[in-house]
Amino acid sequence: MRAGPSQEEIRRYNLGSLLRHVHVLGPTSRAQxxxxxxxxxxxxxxxxxxxxxxxLVREELPRDRQGAGRPSLVVRPVSERIHxxxxxxxxxxxxxxxxxxxxxxxxxxxMIHPRGAFSPDDVLRTVTGFVEQMxxxxxxxxxxxxxxxxxxxxxxxxxxxxxxxxxxxxxxEPFGDRLSGIVGERVMVGNDADLSALAEHLRGVAxxxxxxxxxxxxxxIGGGIIVAGRLLGGHEGYGGEVGHMVVNPSGxxxxxxxRGCWETEIGERALLEAAGRSPDxxxxxxxxxxxxxxxxxxxxxxxxxxxxxxxxxxVANLVNIFNPQTVVFGGHLRxxxxxxxxxxxxxxxxxxxxxxxxxxxxxxxALGEDLPLIGAAELAFTRLLDDPLGTP
Amino acid sequence: MRAGPSQEEIRRYNLGSLLRHVHVLGPTSRAQxxxxxxxxxxxxxxxxxxxxxxxLVREELPRDRQGAGRPSLVVRPVSERIHxxxxxxxxxxxxxxxxxxxxxxxxxxxMIHPRGAFSPDDVLRTVTGFVEQMxxxxxxxxxxxxxxxxxxxxxxxxxxxxxxxxxxxxxxEPFGDRLSGIVGERVMVGNDADLSALAEHLRGVAxxxxxxxxxxxxxxIGGGIIVAGRLLGGHEGYGGEVGHMVVNPSGxxxxxxxRGCWETEIGERALLEAAGRSPDxxxxxxxxxxxxxxxxxxxxxxxxxxxxxxxxxxVANLVNIFNPQTVVFGGHLRxxxxxxxxxxxxxxxxxxxxxxxxxxxxxxxALGEDLPLIGAAELAFTRLLDDPLGTP
Numbered sequence: 001m002r003a004g005p006s007q008e009e010i011r012r013y014n015l016g017s018l019l020r021h022v023h024v025l026g027p028t029s030r031a032q033x034x035x036x037x038x039x040x041x042x043x044x045x046x047x048x049x050x051x052x053x054x055x056l057v058r059e060e061l062p063r064d065r066q067g068a069g070r071p072s073l074v075v076r077p078v079s080e081r082i083h084x085x086x087x088x089x090x091x092x093x094x095x096x097x098x099x100x101x102x103x104x105x106x107x108x109x110x111m112i113h114p115r116g117a118f119s120p121d122d123v124l125r126t127v128t129g130f131v132e133q134m135x136x137x138x139x140x141x142x143x144x145x146x147x148x149x150x151x152x153x154x155x156x157x158x159x160x161x162x163x164x165x166x167x168x169x170x171x172x173e174p175f176g177d178r179l180s181g182i183v184g185e186r187v188m189v190g191n192d193a194d195l196s197a198l199a200e201h202l203r204g205v206a207x208x209x210x211x212x213x214x215x216x217x218x219x220x221i222g223g224g225i226i227v228a229g230r231l232l233g234g235h236e237g238y239g240g241e242v243g244h245m246v247v248n249p250s251g252x253x254x255x256x257x258x259r260g261c262w263e264t265e266i267g268e269r270a271l272l273e274a275a276g277r278s279p280d281x282x283x284x285x286x287x288x289x290x291x292x293x294x295x296x297x298x299x300x301x302x303x304x305x306x307x308x309x310x311x312x313x314x315v316a317n318l319v320n321i322f323n324p325q326t327v328v329f330g331g332h333l334r335x336x337x338x339x340x341x342x343x344x345x346x347x348x349x350x351x352x353x354x355x356x357x358x359x360x361x362x363x364x365x366a367l368g369e370d371l372p373l374i375g376a377a378e379l380a381f382t383r384l385l386d387d388p389l390g391t392p
Numbered sequence: 393m394r395a396g397p398s399q400e401e402i403r404r405y406n407l408g409s410l411l412r413h414v415h416v417l418g419p420t421s422r423a424q425x426x427x428x429x430x431x432x433x434x435x436x437x438x439x440x441x442x443x444x445x446x447x448l449v450r451e452e453l454p455r456d457r458q459g460a461g462r463p464s465l466v467v468r469p470v471s472e473r474i475h476x477x478x479x480x481x482x483x484x485x486x487x488x489x490x491x492x493x494x495x496x497x498x499x500x501x502x503m504i505h506p507r508g509a510f511s512p513d514d515v516l517r518t519v520t521g522f523v524e525q526m527x528x529x530x531x532x533x534x535x536x537x538x539x540x541x542x543x544x545x546x547x548x549x550x551x552x553x554x555x556x557x558x559x560x561x562x563x564x565e566p567f568g569d570r571l572s573g574i575v576g577e578r579v580m581v582g583n584d585a586d587l588s589a590l591a592e593h594l595r596g597v598a599x600x601x602x603x604x605x606x607x608x609x610x611x612x613i614g615g616g617i618i619v620a621g622r623l624l625g626g627h628e629g630y631g632g633e634v635g636h637m638v639v640n641p642s643g644x645x646x647x648x649x650x651r652g653c654w655e656t657e658i659g660e661r662a663l664l665e666a667a668g669r670s671p672d673x674x675x676x677x678x679x680x681x682x683x684x685x686x687x688x689x690x691x692x693x694x695x696x697x698x699x700x701x702x703x704x705x706x707v708a709n710l711v712n713i714f715n716p717q718t719v720v721f722g723g724h725l726r727x728x729x730x731x732x733x734x735x736x737x738x739x740x741x742x743x744x745x746x747x748x749x750x751x752x753x754x755x756x757x758a759l760g761e762d763l764p765l766i767g768a769a770e771l772a773f774t775r776l777l778d779d780p781l782g783t784p
Contacts, residue, residue: 232714356631
């Protein structure tokens with residue numbers, strides 16, 4: 001209940017709002033911006049002029065001229081100059097990228113490594129090399145406006161400390177501070193499922209949904225939840241850990257120390273074990289299993305039915321708790337969902353409250369493998385978009 | 393991403409913010425308001441003058457003068473004149489009240505009835521009588537600024553339709569529209585646990601916590617969840633139904649059509665049945681059971697341990713999902729929690745993620761039996777507080 005904003009704050013808000021539209025939608029006509037923002041044409045013109053002067057956007061004639069009148073100028077982001085650094089630390093890879101305004105990937109480096117046993121030191125050494133390489137190709141007038149990182153683990157909002165990353169083997173790791181030292185820039189760090197949810201909400205399959213449950217599966221199960229258009233963080237940033245919702249009181253032990261967590265029933269290992277396969281075969285093993293099932297392998301089909309049933313079980317709980325518009329299945333859960341949609345829907349129909357289950361849309365991600373990386377870039381762009389002329 | 397506010401919107405925001413402080417905190421000095429709102433003294437003076445002119449607040453000398461300087465005037469809400477109508481429809485009672493600005497209950501009527509079988513027609517007939525009686529005692533210059541109602545059931549935000557009230561026996565009941573017709577005023581309707589959460593967040597034990605899980609127990613289990621300072625509604629208002637999170641896959645049937653829901657394990661009936669008592673004895677039966685346990689009744693103690701264990705089970709799941717600062721146990725769960733805190737904490741320690749479970753505060757409500765009624769009044773005051781001079 002602080003006081004309302006000043007004139008200067010309003011201008012800053014409007015500049016940010018216009019830049020955010022162009023960042024998310026890509027090249028956008030002045031006429032569209034006028035309609036989307038509810039401001040008059042002269043205000044849009046003045047705001048655009050300020051952003052052009054700062055070389056954040058450019059104006060140009062539209063490529064496809066329609067109609068006979070004077071065409072509305074198109075505003076587009078200056079992607080090649082204004083960029084952020086984005087990182088993703090997953091259980092089997094480290095990805096680094098230079099991403100331009102409008103979320104255009106300008107440069108991208110990746111190192112795949114065996115799962116587990118990849119220490120913070122290893123990750124930071126790899127990142128140091130990637131950053132040095134990427135810096136060499138930045139144009140002379142290039143401007144870095146932020147940095148963001150996605151980590152598979154519980155991340156404290158305030159400083160990017162990774163308090164627990166069971167599938168990385170990390171605990172109380174001051175990752176945000178150490179990474180910031182390497183990049184020479186404050187790096188904002190978030191949980192990978194949270195940032196994936198943000199990316200799908202802004203520019204993916206959940207665009208237009210204000211209430212979203214995003215689920216990511218690999219070794220563990222992560223959740224990123226959007227409530228009323230904002231990411232659910234909780235008190236310190238640890239919210240959304242739906243993989244550690246216990247669904248099976250008589251289930252097996254989980255890496256978190258509890259038993260019967262959702263991830264012990266629907267994680268990659270559970271699926272592979274249910275089909276009598278090696279639980280260590282990871283994503284490739286899951287793909288092979290789903291292939292076998294589609295070719296009639298009864299064990300693989302039964303394993304998918306079983307895991308699909310538990311997947312639906314947890315989804316029904318989350319639908320009752322969150323009344324979301326959209327649930328998105330990412331990581332290996334994408335393939336599990338597609339192969340067991342009948343089980344998922346069946347559970348949802350038996351366990352979900354009618355009012356909440358009927359309108360919910362079940363979807364797979366639109367943005368592909370780099371989803372958490374794109375989310376990290378979005379996090380990094382936040383500072384610029386909140387105050388376009390305040391960032392050097 | 394609409395445009396920023398106009399000067400007029402800022403003034404409205406500041407007026408609302410000042411009035412909200414006085415409404416929630418009670419009589420507040422100008423010096424406090426200056427500090428809380430971050431505005432200068434002359435702006436606070438001008439805003440206060442506007443609210444005095446509208447007869448929403450009055451200024452007076454403080455009762456306890458401290459220090460030697462000129463005392464800061466105290467701003468207090470005009471509770472006796474500015475009021476709302478608030479209603480609560482629970483499983484065993486209908487409550488109606490006229491509540492003054494500052495949440496002062498000016499007039500209150502209640503009808504207790506046997507549980508179940510109380511139709512919407514019955515409720516509306518009772519409410520009609522209550523409203524007529526209360527209208528007679530309104531002072532000549534009294535002004536009604538809104539109306540709100542709390543219902544034990546799933547409520548659609550947009551129109552107050554009660555889509556499902558299993559413990560009332562209601563389904564797809566256009567309660568908001570019918571109640572509005574009786575009151576002669578748009579009545580905003582919310583779920584009872586949601587509104588209880590709002591009340592405890594604004595002026596109870598969860599004041600100062602931005603992330604709160606409020607649990608209400610009677611026949612069913614309701615949840616009201618505050619995320620980043622705002623009530624979690626979900627897409628249509630049905631969010632927070634934590635009582636229908638399935639915790640026991642081999643559990644018994646629930647009134648919602650599913651099996652093993654949290655409310656089948658920790659609702660009043662489950663507790664009474666676990667102790668070999670009649671499941672229909674309701675709140676009084678629960679009180680008697682807790683009394684017996686405190687006097688050494690082994691069956692009652694064992695039942696409380698069992699239900700306390702399941703209570704902790706669900707709380708741990710919610711702590712992992714929401715990372716709340718505060719969990720509040722209301723209704724019969726207040727007594728169950730107090731009698732089985734060791735079980736609840738034990739489960740939380742085994743199942744909760746360390747980072748989320750360590751800082752969480754487990755609490756009982758501060759506001760007593762009328763909690764959902766106070767929440768309904770808060771909902772009713774929203775319109776005035778959003779635009780103090782716009783409401784007639």
